[in-house]
Amino acid sequence: MSPRRVTLADVAKAAGVSRTTASLVLSGRGRELRISHDVEQRVLKAAEELQYRPNIVSVGLRTGTSRTIGFVSDTVATSRLAGDMIKGALEAARDRGFMLFIGETEGDAALEGLLLQAMQDRQVDGLILASMFTRTIKLPKGITAAPTVLLNALSKQPTPLPAVLPDEVEAGRSAARVLLDAGHRDGIYLIGAGPSLRDVPSGSVAAVERLVGIREALGEAGVKVAGARVCPDWQPEYGLAAAQDLLRTTRPRALICFNDRIAMGVYQALDDFGLKVPADVSVVSFDDHPIASWMRPKLTTVALPHYELGRKAVDVLFTEIDRDRSDPDRVGEVHRVPMPVRSRDSVAPSATAESLD
Amino acid sequence: MSPRRVTLADVAKAAGVSRTTASLVLSGRGRELRISHDVEQRVLKAAEELQYRPNIVSVGLRTGTSRTIGFVSDTVATSRLAGDMIKGALEAARDRGFMLFIGETEGDAALEGLLLQAMQDRQVDGLILASMFTRTIKLPKGITAAPTVLLNALSKQPTPLPAVLPDEVEAGRSAARVLLDAGHRDGIYLIGAGPSLRDVPSGSVAAVERLVGIREALGEAGVKVAGARVCPDWQPEYGLAAAQDLLRTTRPRALICFNDRIAMGVYQALDDFGLKVPADVSVVSFDDHPIASWMRPKLTTVALPHYELGRKAVDVLFTEIDRDRSDPDRVGEVHRVPMPVRSRDSVAPSATAESLD
DNA sequence: TATCGGCGCTAACCCGATTTAGCAAACGAA
DNA sequence: TTCGTTTGCTAAATCGGGTTAGCGCCGATA
Structure with missing residues (x-):
C-alpha cells in the first residue's frame, strides 16, 4: 500500500554507481576518497530527486x-x-x-x-x-x-x-536580595524552613540550599532573620497554618516563603488577619509555579528554570x-x-526605607 | 570497556546449536518446527544464564x-x-x-x-x-x-x-446535574460561554459541547439558564471581569464556570462582593485543574480525564x-x-430545596 | 537394496546501511 | 616496455537478528 521507502540502493541505481559510492558521497567522505565531481553530483541529484532519507534503524545496527x-x-x-x-x-x-x-x-x-x-x-x-x-x-x-x-x-x-541542578543557594541569595534591595532590614520571617539549617523538611536538598543562600545574603548585609516556621510538607495548608501561627504573635514586614504553594496559604493567612500584600507585608517565594502569576497580587518569586x-x-x-x-x-x-527572579507585585519598599529618602 | 552485549550467536554457541535453532526456540516457534525438547532446554538455559535480550534495532531492521x-x-x-x-x-x-x-x-x-x-x-x-x-x-x-x-x-x-476525545457533552450534562441534584432550579448563570450556542470563544470545541450538554440537562429538567457571560479567553482575569459584571446587577444562586481558571477569577469576584461559596452561591466548573483542589472552598469540577x-x-x-x-x-x-465529576466543597443545596424538606 | 517420508536441525539469504580491502584503468618514470 | 603509483570506483564483509529452503539421518516400505 504505502510506497516502499527509498533506500541507498535505489539512489545508487539511479545514479548509476555502487551503493558504496553513494554512501561515501552522502556521508561527505566522497571528497577525501577522491570521488569525481561528476559522480558526486549524480548521486546528490538522485538522492534529492528520490527524496532519500537514510533508515536510522539500519544505520543503528551498523x-x-x-x-x-x-x-x-x-x-x-x-x-x-x-x-x-x-x-x-x-x-x-x-x-x-x-x-x-x-x-x-x-x-x-x-x-x-x-x-x-x-x-x-x-x-x-x-x-x-x-x-x-x-x-x-x-x-x-x-x-x-x-x-x-x-x-x-x-x-x-x-x-x-555529571549532574545538572538549579542553583538553589544563589536563589536563596536572590530572594534575600529582593527584600534587601527594597529596603527591608527588620521583621523578615521565613515560612517553610529555618531559621537554623537543621530546621528543614527531611530529604529536601532545596530547603537546605535555599536557606544557606538566604542566610548568607542577609548576613552579609548585617541583617538577621527575625524568625521562621517550618512546614513539614510544602503545601498551601501548611503555609496557611504556619503563617497563622506566626501572625497570632507578630506583625512581620516581609516573608520569604520556601515555595509558591506555601505562599498561596500565606496569602490567605495574611488576608484573614487583614494584612495587605505588599503594603503591610512583602512576600517573596521560590519556584515560579504557574499559580504565582495568578495570585493577587502577583507573586514575586525565584524561578526554577x-x-x-x-x-x-x-x-x-x-x-x-x-x-x-x-x-x-x-x-x-x-x-x-541560575534561578532567575521574577519580579512581580508582592514586594514593596519598606516603610523605613522610604522614610530615609 | 562495557562488556559487549550478548547476541543470539553467543547463546547458540553456548547451547551448541546454530543461530537458526536458537532463534526458533526463543521465538516460540521451536515447538511447531519440531525442535527436540533437549535442544530447546539447552537454548533456554543458555539464554537465561547469559541474560540474553534481543537487540531490538536488529529485529527492527529485519x-x-x-x-x-x-x-x-x-x-x-x-x-x-x-x-x-x-x-x-x-x-x-x-x-x-x-x-x-x-x-x-x-x-x-x-x-x-x-x-x-x-x-x-x-x-x-x-x-x-x-x-x-x-x-x-x-x-x-x-x-x-x-x-x-x-x-x-x-x-x-x-x-x-480513529480519534479519542473527552466526552464534553456528557460533561456539560454532569455539571448541570450537579446543580440540579443539589436542588438548584433558579438563578443559574454561566461564566465563560453561552447562553446561546453562538456565544463561544472562537475555535473552542469544548465550549460548544459543554454548552450543549448543560442546556440539554437543564432543559430536560425544565430549568432555564438565567443568564451568561462570555469570556474571550478562559483565564482568571476574564472570569473575574465577567463575574464582576454579572454581580453588579444580579445575585446568582449558582454559577457554571467553563473552566477552573475562570472559576478562580469568579471566586475572587464573589469575595469582592461579599458572597460566600457555597452558602450564597454554588460554583461548579470543568477541567479539574490542580488549582481546583487548592482553592478555598475546594472546587467541584468535571475532570478532563x-x-x-x-x-x-x-x-x-x-x-x-x-x-x-x-x-x-x-x-x-x-x-x-467519560469526564468524571469531582465533588468537593463549592456546591451546596439550594435554599429553596432545603425549605421543601 | 533402493526409495520414500518424516524428523531435527542448519546453511544461507535478507533487512539497509557503513566500512574495509582491493581492483582496473590511466599515468609517470626508468 | 615494464613496473609502480595514483585515481576512481566497487565487491564483500559486517552489524544481529528473522526466515526460507534444504540437508543428512533414520526407519519403514516396496
Whole structure:
C-alpha cells in the first residue's frame, strides 16, 4: 500500500554507481576518497530527486547509534515541572537531530531497571536520569553502557556522572536580595524552613540550599532573620497554618516563603488577619509555579528554570557522548543553572526605607 | 570497556546449536518446527544464564518494527494537561513492551513534518497525534505510513483515522446535574460561554459541547439558564471581569464556570462582593485543574480525564496496529472518554430545596 | 537394496546501511 | 616496455537478528 521507502540502493541505481559510492558521497567522505565531481553530483541529484532519507534503524545496527536519547524520570505527571524540563530537553535534542524516549519509574527500582533495559535494547546514545524535585538518588546499576547525565539529582555514591541542578543557594541569595534591595532590614520571617539549617523538611536538598543562600545574603548585609516556621510538607495548608501561627504573635514586614504553594496559604493567612500584600507585608517565594502569576497580587518569586535545566542536561550529555571515553578517573561535574527572579507585585519598599529618602 | 552485549550467536554457541535453532526456540516457534525438547532446554538455559535480550534495532531492521510509538503533540509544556496524558500513554505502551517517542510541534507545520519524518526514519509502529486542547486539526500529509490515532483532536477532512476525545457533552450534562441534584432550579448563570450556542470563544470545541450538554440537562429538567457571560479567553482575569459584571446587577444562586481558571477569577469576584461559596452561591466548573483542589472552598469540577485519554489512545492505536489493513473504506471511529465529576466543597443545596424538606 | 517420508536441525539469504580491502584503468618514470 | 603509483570506483564483509529452503539421518516400505 504505502510506497516502499527509498533506500541507498535505489539512489545508487539511479545514479548509476555502487551503493558504496553513494554512501561515501552522502556521508561527505566522497571528497577525501577522491570521488569525481561528476559522480558526486549524480548521486546528490538522485538522492534529492528520490527524496532519500537514510533508515536510522539500519544505520543503528551498523554503527551502534540511534540518534536517540533516553529521558528517565521518577515522575512526569505529578508535578508540572516535568513539562518544561522535557520541553527543554526535547528542543536541545531536536537541534541535533535527536529524538527522546520518555520513561517514568514512579520511584520503582524494578521498573527503572526494565526501562533502562528497554532503552539499551534500542541502543540509545545517552541517558538522562531526572528527578522532579531535587534530591539524592541511588544510581541504578548497569548504566555504564551509555553516557549518562543526572538531572535535578545528585548521586548518593561518588560517581563520574555529571549532574545538572538549579542553583538553589544563589536563589536563596536572590530572594534575600529582593527584600534587601527594597529596603527591608527588620521583621523578615521565613515560612517553610529555618531559621537554623537543621530546621528543614527531611530529604529536601532545596530547603537546605535555599536557606544557606538566604542566610548568607542577609548576613552579609548585617541583617538577621527575625524568625521562621517550618512546614513539614510544602503545601498551601501548611503555609496557611504556619503563617497563622506566626501572625497570632507578630506583625512581620516581609516573608520569604520556601515555595509558591506555601505562599498561596500565606496569602490567605495574611488576608484573614487583614494584612495587605505588599503594603503591610512583602512576600517573596521560590519556584515560579504557574499559580504565582495568578495570585493577587502577583507573586514575586525565584524561578526554577525547568526549561533551561532540560536543555542544559542535553547539552552536557552531548559533550559526554563526544568526549573521549578513555579517562577513567574523572569526577562528575556539577552544573548549576541560575534561578532567575521574577519580579512581580508582592514586594514593596519598606516603610523605613522610604522614610530615609 | 562495557562488556559487549550478548547476541543470539553467543547463546547458540553456548547451547551448541546454530543461530537458526536458537532463534526458533526463543521465538516460540521451536515447538511447531519440531525442535527436540533437549535442544530447546539447552537454548533456554543458555539464554537465561547469559541474560540474553534481543537487540531490538536488529529485529527492527529485519521486521520493520521497533516496538515504539511516536507521540506528537502541539505542546507538552504550556498546559500541564500533557503530563497526565503522556503518563497514561506511557503506561499503556509499557504494558505491551513499547516505548514512546515524544515530539512537540508548537503548532508549526514544518516542524511537525520534520518530526514525523524523524519518527518514520526510526520505524515507529504507530503514531498518536495529540492536541492539548480539543480542536480540529489539518492532518499532516504522509502519515499513512504508520497506523495513527488522533488524541483530543478531530480532523478537518473526513479521515479513516480513529480519534479519542473527552466526552464534553456528557460533561456539560454532569455539571448541570450537579446543580440540579443539589436542588438548584433558579438563578443559574454561566461564566465563560453561552447562553446561546453562538456565544463561544472562537475555535473552542469544548465550549460548544459543554454548552450543549448543560442546556440539554437543564432543559430536560425544565430549568432555564438565567443568564451568561462570555469570556474571550478562559483565564482568571476574564472570569473575574465577567463575574464582576454579572454581580453588579444580579445575585446568582449558582454559577457554571467553563473552566477552573475562570472559576478562580469568579471566586475572587464573589469575595469582592461579599458572597460566600457555597452558602450564597454554588460554583461548579470543568477541567479539574490542580488549582481546583487548592482553592478555598475546594472546587467541584468535571475532570478532563487526561490519564485515561492517553491510555485510551494507545489502546486504540494497538487495535489499529493489529487490525487487518485491507479494509479501505472504513471511517475513523470517535472514542469518547467519560469526564468524571469531582465533588468537593463549592456546591451546596439550594435554599429553596432545603425549605421543601 | 533402493526409495520414500518424516524428523531435527542448519546453511544461507535478507533487512539497509557503513566500512574495509582491493581492483582496473590511466599515468609517470626508468 | 615494464613496473609502480595514483585515481576512481566497487565487491564483500559486517552489524544481529528473522526466515526460507534444504540437508543428512533414520526407519519403514516396496
